[in-house]
Amino acid sequence: MAVVSSRSGRLGNRIAIAVVLVITVIFLSPIYWITTTAFKPLVQATSVPPSVLFEPQITPFVKLFTKRAQLTAPVAPEIYEAAPWWEKLVLDGGERLARDGNGEVVFSAYPDRFINSLIIAITSTILAVSMGTITAYGFSRFRVKGEADLLFFILSTRMLPPIVVAIPMFLMYRAVGLNDTHVGLIILYTAFNVSFAVWLMKGFMDEIPKEYEEAALVDGYTRMQAFFKIVLPEAATGIAATAVFCFITAWNEYAFALILTNRRAQTAPPFIPSQIGTGLQDWTVIAAGTVLFLIPVAIFTFLLRNHLLRGMSFGAIRK
Amino acid sequence: MAEIELRHIDKHFGPVHVIRDVNLTVKDKEFVVFLGPSGCGKTTTLRAIAGLEEIDSGDILLDGKPIQDLRAADRDIAFVFQNYALYPHFTVYENLAFPLRAVGTAAAEIDKTVRSVGGSLGIGHLLKMRPSALSGGDMQRVAIGRALVRRPKALLLDEPIGSLDAKLRETMRVELKRLHYENGSTSIYVTHDQVEAMSLADRIVVMNEGILQQVGTPTDVYLYPANLFVAQFIGSPVMNIAATRVSSNDDEARVSLDGASFDLPRVLLGMLEQKKAGQDLSLGIRPEGVLVSRDERPGYRPAEAHIIQPFGGFDIVDLKFGEKTLRARTTSGFVDKVGTRVFARLDPSQAHFFDSKTGASLGIRLGG
Numbered sequence: 162m163a164v165v166s167s168r169s170g171r172l173g174n175r176i177a178i179a180v181v182l183v184i185t186v187i188f189l190s191p192i193y194w195i196t197t198t199a200f201k202p203l204v205q206a207t208s209v210p211p212s213v214l215f216e217p218q219i220t221p222f223v224k225l226f227t228k229r230a231q232l233t234a235p236v237a238p239e240i241y242e243a244a245p246w247w248e249k250l251v252l253d254g255g256e257r258l259a260r261d262g263n264g265e266v267v268f269s270a271y272p273d274r275f276i277n278s279l280i281i282a283i284t285s286t287i288l289a290v291s292m293g294t295i296t297a298y299g300f301s302r303f304r305v306k307g308e309a310d311l312l313f314f315i316l317s318t319r320m321l322p323p324i325v326v327a328i329p330m331f332l333m334y335r336a337v338g339l340n341d342t343h344v345g346l347i348i349l350y351t352a353f354n355v356s357f358a359v360w361l362m363k364g365f366m367d368e369i370p371k372e373y374e375e376a377a378l379v380d381g382y383t384r385m386q387a388f389f390k391i392v393l394p395e396a397a398t399g400i401a402a403t404a405v406f407c408f409i410t411a412w413n414e415y416a417f418a419l420i421l422t423n424r425r426a427q428t429a430p431p432f433i434p435s436q437i438g439t440g441l442q443d444w445t446v447i448a449a450g451t452v453l454f455l456i457p458v459a460i461f462t463f464l465l466r467n468h469l470l471r472g473m474s475f476g477a478i479r480k
Numbered sequence: 481m482a483e484i485e486l487r488h489i490d491k492h493f494g495p496v497h498v499i500r501d502v503n504l505t506v507k508d509k510e511f512v513v514f515l516g517p518s519g520c521g522k523t524t525t526l527r528a529i530a531g532l533e534e535i536d537s538g539d540i541l542l543d544g545k546p547i548q549d550l551r552a553a554d555r556d557i558a559f560v561f562q563n564y565a566l567y568p569h570f571t572v573y574e575n576l577a578f579p580l581r582a583v584g585t586a587a588a589e590i591d592k593t594v595r596s597v598g599g600s601l602g603i604g605h606l607l608k609m610r611p612s613a614l615s616g617g618d619m620q621r622v623a624i625g626r627a628l629v630r631r632p633k634a635l636l637l638d639e640p641i642g643s644l645d646a647k648l649r650e651t652m653r654v655e656l657k658r659l660h661y662e663n664g665s666t667s668i669y670v671t672h673d674q675v676e677a678m679s680l681a682d683r684i685v686v687m688n689e690g691i692l693q694q695v696g697t698p699t700d701v702y703l704y705p706a707n708l709f710v711a712q713f714i715g716s717p718v719m720n721i722a723a724t725r726v727s728s729n730d731d732e733a734r735v736s737l738d739g740a741s742f743d744l745p746r747v748l749l750g751m752l753e754q755k756k757a758g759q760d761l762s763l764g765i766r767p768e769g770v771l772v773s774r775d776e777r778p779g780y781r782p783a784e785a786h787i788i789q790p791f792g793g794f795d796i797v798d799l800k801f802g803e804k805t806l807r808a809r810t811t812s813g814f815v816d817k818v819g820t821r822v823f824a825r826l827d828p829s830q831a832h833f834f835d836s837k838t839g840a841s842l843g844i845r846l847g848g
Binding site: 370372373375376377378379380381382383386391394395 | 530531532551552553555557558559561563565567568569578579582583626630
């Protein structure tokens, strides 16, 4: 009997593994596509059928970090010889690098936009998660008058597709001078995420037995101390999970960033498509920008993976 | 160590009146057990004393000083939770040290105290472990250790061994009693288990629906229940209760339960008259107060054994007197099979009389 059940168990395991593999492949295929495109020569990037074998090159990344113009005439041989190797890659593709009055290469705005993205996403995540955590704690632990209504109200801010309010937001931001500022986008993304953070954290807070804090209270601590010494470490899993979701939302946001910023505070998402090229559509540059853009989220999620895994099964395994 | 006094405590949860005018004094070094069914207000009362629950009105005094407006942290009262509430992200050592750190104890002093408390509770070898790696009994020991480590004025325990298995409960019960002898801390212990209450308490406080039903030593509460609720809540198997009429019968007082009648000493009639008892009477008699004989004897009524529950040391037998069933405690194997005809009478010294309307005991004691 035991043999039979373990055999069927093993078969079940194998089927499960196979299913997981198929799903993984499906989910990873766009990432494979964009990553390979970022290393392809321009011709192969758009070839039909798509080329699987190609000689990887980093030209798209060189293009991503520089400003370029179409060559109108063949470049002079001595200039070509004098150019560094990475400039030759661009010249080979029929474009030249833009140079300033001193002959220095002009770099693109990608690094600035990337740093804008980091500043705005990280700050708004910290704000949304901390406000969400405190609010959720309040709702979870104290008798709040009209608790259900208030929580519904908080949730209702997410029922409207955000883009509907884009124009009014734009006018309001212009009136108060928040257009194209870091603070403007930070406020907006925090507002997007805080309702989500409250709801997610409330679930986690409810799972933490209130006896932990009560024990700290009778052990001689104030409620504030109990919150920081006992509740926060216990809620670490939930905080990590919430932070990942908030970060991804803020990191990926496109529409408002496109409308509300244009230079100083512009984030990477609206910037990347603007680099589609001069003269022809250079998808490899877009792909290169996107691949680099994926890295912070991947690192962040990877660092918090243990918390995330626990977070996903939190309600299920706890007493 | 200290004396705890409750004066006119009242508390509502919304429309529910959970504590009704509770007055009680717990003396220094006394071990008092709050006993009652779930929802009777015993845990709420305990939490109010600890400062985890606010009261609507009344005074809570610790050594004569009102503490009802103090924060839990400032009351110097320790609390042991039913689910232990050990901090999961701390080791056992840190759990025990946590209350000491709150008052800024020096590190060397903390180390000494933690090790000494750990040693006296037999958890010295577990100090480096996390609570999740401990057995239920050890978790409970750590929880009690955390409560005792800073020598609080009073120790409150909320069903501390309720979630352990039966055998471990028994071990922990003895251990709790030993700890109380050693530390002599003023303790209040909440439970719904009357065996725990009887075996641990100096005094038992029986609560129901937010009202103190009776306060007394375990013997008092068992032998002289103040009302029908206490009579039926304390004692296992439960006391026989039957509506009864008492009449005069020659030299005896005859109590008639529907279907059966027994003779009790004639003084009962005078006592009932003196207490101005009405006609709505209930008779209560514990199974050991139903005396059983195999042979017919004067004063014994015939009955048929109906259900037999062997408990090893004794049997509990349901006896049918016509329509009326009384539960009797017999020696083991006294009645060997269902349907056996036996004879029984009531032990007058164990008969209780209650007013059926109010439930209050009439306080009648016949001999014994």
